[in-house]
Amino acid sequence: MQPASGNHWRIFGPGKDEQIADAPISVGVPIEITGLVVSLGARQVLHGVDLLVRAGEFLTLLGPSGSGKTTLLMAIAGFALPDVGDIRIGSTDITALPPHRRDVGVVFQSYALFPHMTVGENIAYPLRLRRTPRAEVAARVERALALVQLGGFANRAVASLSGGQRQRVAVARAVVFRPRVLLMDEPLSALDKPLREAMQIELRGLHRELGLTTVYVTHDQREALTLSDRIAVIDNGRVVQIGTPEELYNRPTTAFVARFLGESTILPVEVSDGAVRYCGRPIGVADISADEDAQGLLIRPERLRPLPFGAQAPKDCNVFRGIVADTIFQGDSVRIEIVLQDGAVIALRSQYAKRAATPLPQRGEPIDVALAHEDAILVRRNGA
Amino acid sequence: MTSLTSSPHLRATRRMIQIRILACAPALTLVAFVLIAPVGWLSWLSVRDSSGFTFRNYSRMLVNSGYASSLETTLEVAALVTVLSVVLAYPVALLLARLRGWQARLVLAIVLLPLWTSLLVRTFAWLVLLQRHGLINSTLLTLGIIDAPLALVNNLTGTVIGMTHVMTPFVVLPVTAALQAMDPLLYQAAQSLGANRWRAFWGVVFPLSLSGVVSGVTLVFVMSLGFYVMPSFLGGGSLRMWSNRIQTNIEVYPDWGAASALGVVLLLVTAVVLTLSGRVMALVLVRGAADARG
Numbered sequence: 078m079q080p081a082s083g084n085h086w087r088i089f090g091p092g093k094d095e096q097i098a099d100a101p102i103s104v105g106v107p108i109e110i111t112g113l114v115v116s117l118g119a120r121q122v123l124h125g126v127d128l129l130v131r132a133g134e135f136l137t138l139l140g141p142s143g144s145g146k147t148t149l150l151m152a153i154a155g156f157a158l159p160d161v162g163d164i165r166i167g168s169t170d171i172t173a174l175p176p177h178r179r180d181v182g183v184v185f186q187s188y189a190l191f192p193h194m195t196v197g198e199n200i201a202y203p204l205r206l207r208r209t210p211r212a213e214v215a216a217r218v219e220r221a222l223a224l225v226q227l228g229g230f231a232n233r234a235v236a237s238l239s240g241g242q243r244q245r246v247a248v249a250r251a252v253v254f255r256p257r258v259l260l261m262d263e264p265l266s267a268l269d270k271p272l273r274e275a276m277q278i279e280l281r282g283l284h285r286e287l288g289l290t291t292v293y294v295t296h297d298q299r300e301a302l303t304l305s306d307r308i309a310v311i312d313n314g315r316v317v318q319i320g321t322p323e324e325l326y327n328r329p330t331t332a333f334v335a336r337f338l339g340e341s342t343i344l345p346v347e348v349s350d351g352a353v354r355y356c357g358r359p360i361g362v363a364d365i366s367a368d369e370d371a372q373g374l375l376i377r378p379e380r381l382r383p384l385p386f387g388a389q390a391p392k393d394c395n396v397f398r399g400i401v402a403d404t405i406f407q408g409d410s411v412r413i414e415i416v417l418q419d420g421a422v423i424a425l426r427s428q429y430a431k432r433a434a435t436p437l438p439q440r441g442e443p444i445d446v447a448l449a450h451e452d453a454i455l456v457r458r459n460g461a
Numbered sequence: 462m463t464s465l466t467s468s469p470h471l472r473a474t475r476r477m478i479q480i481r482i483l484a485c486a487p488a489l490t491l492v493a494f495v496l497i498a499p500v501g502w503l504s505w506l507s508v509r510d511s512s513g514f515t516f517r518n519y520s521r522m523l524v525n526s527g528y529a530s531s532l533e534t535t536l537e538v539a540a541l542v543t544v545l546s547v548v549l550a551y552p553v554a555l556l557l558a559r560l561r562g563w564q565a566r567l568v569l570a571i572v573l574l575p576l577w578t579s580l581l582v583r584t585f586a587w588l589v590l591l592q593r594h595g596l597i598n599s600t601l602l603t604l605g606i607i608d609a610p611l612a613l614v615n616n617l618t619g620t621v622i623g624m625t626h627v628m629t630p631f632v633v634l635p636v637t638a639a640l641q642a643m644d645p646l647l648y649q650a651a652q653s654l655g656a657n658r659w660r661a662f663w664g665v666v667f668p669l670s671l672s673g674v675v676s677g678v679t680l681v682f683v684m685s686l687g688f689y690v691m692p693s694f695l696g697g698g699s700l701r702m703w704s705n706r707i708q709t710n711i712e713v714y715p716d717w718g719a720a721s722a723l724g725v726v727l728l729l730v731t732a733v734v735l736t737l738s739g740r741v742m743a744l745v746l747v748r749g750a751a752d753a754r755g
Contacts, residue, residue, distance in 0.1 A: 156649055176652040177661075189650035193668045202664070203654035254655065
């Protein structure tokens with residue numbers, strides 16, 4: 078991606094678009110999903126989903142396999158018809174529209190490039206369906222290819238492309254006809270890790286350049302964190318929580334969300350009369366106003382700090398005392414597993430310094446760890 | 462010889478090839494005995510008579526206009542049967558490719574059932590159905606749809622109906638295979654890009670099933686060229702296909718030389734058809750071939 082400002086219009090055709098080429102075009106429109114219930118065969122997969130995708134935003138549907146995230150995407154694309162509920166794109170109610178009239182660009186997991194067409198023919202396909210003049214088709218195909226850094230690939234056979242190149246062609250084909258929104262179903266899952274990470278950065282740039290409202294499905298939390306403006310965590314056919322990556326990571330409301338995004342340990346706590354207790358001892362938490370069902374204390378390994386054993390507790394910190402069960406060197410950091418007095422195991426992650434002031438705690442040593450009140454998050458323990 | 466030729470790897474490879482040739486030996490022997498030898502013998506017979514070498518058996522076909530019209534009829538019947546088989550088989554293949562589990566097995570069984578039934582039984586069954594006072598004519602007469610019985614049998618119509626019944630499965634199977642090999646998401650992709658079902662089918666699904674269609678067409682056309690039983694019984698003697706000519710030459714005038722010449726001509730026509738179909742297939746698969754070229 079060449080993140081040059083002012084060329085987000087590159088895929089658009091000549092003519093009236095050319096005149097406004099230098100002005101940023103806001104093409105994003107919101108997607109509004111209300112009370113969506115979808116069944117596949119006899120099984121209900123989505124149980125009443127409400128979701129607002131803001132204009133121009135990159136929203137990721139994150140969830141385990143079988144959670145219904147792909148079904149939700151296919152409902153927007155028109156391939157899964159809802160039993161109840163409706164979907165609006167911009168001001169248009171598209172609930173009853175067939176897929177081909179929705180004007181939605183879809184990048185499928187397998188890319189779904191047409192093997193009997195060249196790269197150029199694949200990208201020209203949606204334009205030909207719209208009876209775009211021949212000269213304009215050629216120009217727009219070239220611009221779309223340039224956008225995904227495949228300039229000059231128009232005459233190549235699809236079969237001769239690498240996985241990453243196919244992925245780019247699929248993206249080019251999905252945006253060349255100026256769809257109102259862009260949907261992507263785990264588009265990077267078939268690529269190996271380094272390529273996947275490079276493509277994530279490219280997709281970020283592409284989204285910034287095009288300004289298209291994008292809904293992206295993945296089960297990969299890192300991918301979701303890297304790409305998204307906001308993430309909607311889906312579990313068991315429902316949206317469990319929606320928010321920016323920071324909000325979801327720092328303030329998950331359920332144990333499920335906490336476990337799905339990042340490493341976590343969740344300790345059982347009692348909440349009563351505005352006080353939180355763990356094993357009978359009071360715990361200071363960030364937000365006591367969390368709801369009544371919240372009976373889990375989320376501990377992120379990197380928020381724990383090791384203290385010298387028996388040291389004075391720092392201000393505004395909870396101190397947990399335990400025994401080191403294991404110390405694991407993991408390259409950039411060290412993971413220390415600690416057994417607390419009640420038998421629960423919590424993990425601590427600390428930056429690894431080659432010449433640390435204090436030696437690493439060894440297996441079997443007693444240890445104190447501190448968790449700042451503001452980092453102690455209450456979550457609901459039972460799923461959604 | 463360089464040291465390469467004696468490398469252990471190369472020796473192992475050679476040994477593998479030797480084993481494979483050996484494993485093919487029974488099949489090759491069979492082909493030699495039941496195909497190459499008889500065809501060679503036929504060709505030899507067709508150019509010999511009591512006085513020695515002759516082209517009489519071939520020149521006869523050019524002089525007697527009956528043979529030209531017979532060849533024309535044969536090609537016409539084969540073409541009609543092929544077209545009808547494809548038209549009938551394609552929707553079945555579309556259905557079959559979409560079904561799973563017991564439904565797929567059921568439809569497949571229905572498609573294959575005719576193949577498990579004796580050809581002769583099927584031929585007579587069609588005779589019963591199609592004849593002047595057969596089931597179809599009497600039903601149509603009773604319903605008042607027609608005033609006089611239709612001539613459905615003892616002509617080209619009956620032959621084409623019967624042969625189409627026999628040949629349809631041979632199109633269903635390769636087309637189904639081609640459709641099943643296709644990523645079903647391609648159809649959805651076409652729709653998401655703005656194609657309605659009709660255009661998605663003709664623009665994406667149909668072109669990708671062409672390899673199966675070409676296989677089916679070739680199979681049916683070639684088998685139809687040499688078909689004998691149905692033209693004899695359902696054609697009622699008025700339809701003279703090439704295979705009937707061969708039979709007459711042997712049974713009526715026991716002229717093996719003439720019959721052999723006819724057989725050789727049929728073989729040549731078949732070879733031409735197969736070559737053409739190979740060319741078409743190469744065109745259809747040209748993108749697939751790019752796959753191999755990388």
